[in-house]
Amino acid sequence: MNTLSELTNLPVWQAVALAIGFPVVLLIINELVNSLERRGNPLAKSLRTLRNLVLPALALLLFAYWILELPSQSSALRWIETVFWVALLYVLLGFVNNIVFGMGRQKSLGERVPKLFRDLAQALLVAIGAMVIYSKVWGMEIQGALTALGLGSIVIGLALQEPLGNIVSGLMLLLERPLNVGDWVTVDGVTGKVTEINWRSVHIETPTREIRVVPNVSLYKGAFSNLSRPTPERTEVVDMGFSYDDPPSKVKELLVDLLLSTPGVKKDPGPLVRTVNYADFSIIYRMIFTVEKQETLGATRDLVMTRIWYMARREGLTIPFPIQMEYKPGEDPGKPQKTTSQWLNDQPRFKASLQPSDLADLQIREYTEGELMHSPDKPFKGGALILRGEVSLLCTSDEGHELVVSKLGTGECFGDTLTAGSSSDAITLRAEDDVTVLWLPTDQMDQLLSRSTSLSSEVGDAIELRRLAVQAIKRHRKGQSIPSE
Numbered sequence: 001m002n003t004l005s006e007l008t009n010l011p012v013w014q015a016v017a018l019a020i021g022f023p024v025v026l027l028i029i030n031e032l033v034n035s036l037e038r039r040g041n042p043l044a045k046s047l048r049t050l051r052n053l054v055l056p057a058l059a060l061l062l063f064a065y066w067i068l069e070l071p072s073q074s075s076a077l078r079w080i081e082t083v084f085w086v087a088l089l090y091v092l093l094g095f096v097n098n099i100v101f102g103m104g105r106q107k108s109l110g111e112r113v114p115k116l117f118r119d120l121a122q123a124l125l126v127a128i129g130a131m132v133i134y135s136k137v138w139g140m141e142i143q144g145a146l147t148a149l150g151l152g153s154i155v156i157g158l159a160l161q162e163p164l165g166n167i168v169s170g171l172m173l174l175l176e177r178p179l180n181v182g183d184w185v186t187v188d189g190v191t192g193k194v195t196e197i198n199w200r201s202v203h204i205e206t207p208t209r210e211i212r213v214v215p216n217v218s219l220y221k222g223a224f225s226n227l228s229r230p231t232p233e234r235t236e237v238v239d240m241g242f243s244y245d246d247p248p249s250k251v252k253e254l255l256v257d258l259l260l261s262t263p264g265v266k267k268d269p270g271p272l273v274r275t276v277n278y279a280d281f282s283i284i285y286r287m288i289f290t291v292e293k294q295e296t297l298g299a300t301r302d303l304v305m306t307r308i309w310y311m312a313r314r315e316g317l318t319i320p321f322p323i324q325m326e327y328k329p330g331e332d333p334g335k336p337q338k339t340t341s342q343w344l345n346d347q348p349r350f351k352a353s354l355q356p357s358d359l360a361d362l363q364i365r366e367y368t369e370g371e372l373m374h375s376p377d378k379p380f381k382g383g384a385l386i387l388r389g390e391v392s393l394l395c396t397s398d399e400g401h402e403l404v405v406s407k408l409g410t411g412e413c414f415g416d417t418l419t420a421g422s423s424s425d426a427i428t429l430r431a432e433d434d435v436t437v438l439w440l441p442t443d444q445m446d447q448l449l450s451r452s453t454s455l456s457s458e459v460g461d462a463i464e465l466r467r468l469a470v471q472a473i474k475r476h477r478k479g480q481s482i483p484s485e
Contacts, residue, residue: 014066046094057084184227184294232293241282243318264300314365367431374429383415383445389435
């Protein structure tokens with residue numbers, strides 16, 4: 001009995017419990033962390049900290065208390081106990097932070113309260129808790145701890161002036177709120193999106209996928225532009241030069257129509273075009289248009305600049321530029337553009353219907369992908385023969401949905417006769433890629449059709465088939481049966 005009693009008093013059972021219990025608890029927490037990470041639960045981070053900090057400190061504390069049987073007044077035991085309680089306090093505050101700011105509907109609250117403010121509040125609470133733990137574990141007065149902390153803070157403040165300056169600047173930015181995560185800003189000529197505001201700096205992601213790190217003190221002391229304030233809408237200004245031979249009223253009207261028809265350009269406020277300068281080689285026009293947000297500005301500007309070239313080509317406008325080229329003997333100055341006669345050689349049937357007087361009125365017009373070539377609001381004037389590319393023939397249902405009637409390809413004709421008939425059959429033509437057409441004025445087109453019976457019959461049949469196709473598609477959308485032909 002005495003032997004059994006002595007065996008029971010030895011720390012064997014505690015050692016066995018610690019040796020088996022600690023790995024089992026670690027295994028359970030590991031599985032829980034993996035499960036929460038797969039579901040994207042923010043509590044996984046706090047559980048990972050619990051596993052990496054609190055559990056080892058607790059195991060070390062139990063080992064010193066049970067196995068080593070260190071006295072309660074031992075400095076080593078007090079240090080271990082202090083580390084354990086501080087780590088536990090840090091983890092508990094992390095749990096509260098994740099529950100309040102990171103779960104479910106609370107995520108929006110986390111977006112409104114910056115991470116820097118939450119980190120500072122958590123650090124302050126940990127410091128206060130550490131002083132309380134210091135007082136309880138070591139049996140010291142808190143006033144003494146505050147005195148030591150004050151002296152230490154002076155030394156640390158002198159040694160870390162620049163990092164502390166960034167922290168204070170971050171706090172001032174936090175109070176003034178001139179920018180938030182997700183805002184687009186321009187700093188020192190660099191434009192990008194704010195992805196993080198931390199203790200030391202602001203991280204800005206540029207359109208080239210680079211991270212620009214700007215110290216908080218630079219933002220606080222310097223000047224920067226917030227492109228997301230007061231609204232996310234952005235107004236862009238583009239200057240463009242056209243020849244002195246192009247009438248300014250015509251140029252401005254065409255540019256306004258181009259901006260209004262470009263996807264991404266807002267109708268309210270509407271785009272503006274102003275004549276701003278008479279330069280050496282051209283008249284400068286300023287286009288002012290608005291887009292929904294900074295993210296769409298680049299694509300919309302690219303679309304506007306691309307369509308200007310096609311518009312200028314088909315409307316006979318000139319975009320002049322000073323150029324000087326020198327060719328050596330025998331050098332080819334470049335591949336010449338395809339002439340009207342060369343295009344007509346690819347369409348022998350249409351060419352056979354023309355007379356020499358018609359050639360003077362023929363023009364080559366080009367469109368880019370997505371441009372409207374004909375619509376009820378802006379009909380195509382004259383007749384056209386598609387030389388290259390594909391054109392979609394569209395109509396609008398009674399519910400306002402866009403319906404594709406058919407596709408027009410090389411060798412097919414269209415023109416202002418497409419709008420004949422009831423307004424409900426009005427259609428739209430849209431370029432699906434780069435499209436080149438041969439254009440003829442309305443009077444000459446009518447004369448051409450009157451001279452060529454076969455061509456007139458083909459065009460008339462095509463127009464009637466398109467009209468019937470529009471009606472059939474609309475009836476099909478309403479659930480009606482399409483009559484057999």
